[in-house]
Amino acid sequence: MAASVTNSYPVSESIPAASATWSAANPRRYITPEAGHALEKLGHAIEYLTDEFVHEGGSLCARDSRIEAVQLLMALNRKVYFECPPVRTLGERCRSWLGLDA
Numbered sequence: 001m002a003a004s005v006t007n008s009y010p011v012s013e014s015i016p017a018a019s020a021t022w023s024a025a026n027p028r029r030y031i032t033p034e035a036g037h038a039l040e041k042l043g044h045a046i047e048y049l050t051d052e053f054v055h056e057g058g059s060l061c062a063r064d065s066r067i068e069a070v071q072l073l074m075a076l077n078r079k080v081y082f083e084c085p086p087v088r089t090l091g092e093r094c095r096s097w098l099g100l101d102a
Contacts (some may be wrong), residue, residue: 009045027086027087028086028087029082029084029085029086029087029091030083030084030085030086030087031066031081031084032084035081035083038080039077039080039081042073042076042080043077045073046070046077047074047090048075049066049069049070050070052066052069053066053070065087
């Protein structure tokens, strides 16, 4: 476990940062209904806190408790998402069906 740069909340090093581009190293995930509900609730909480922060005209300060709360919720959101199993590609399924798995 490593501490994030702006606060002391532990964040797993194995959780990759969000990327704007899709890559084979970051496949789609099979989201279970339970994980979907958790992601939805976390997303709403993140959105609520950020909207509140913006509407109050807060300044970006690493020690602002709302910023720390958003960072914690975002870390939890990534954790839930990356715990979901990756979806096998069509090619992987065909190779498996044909017995060509390496």
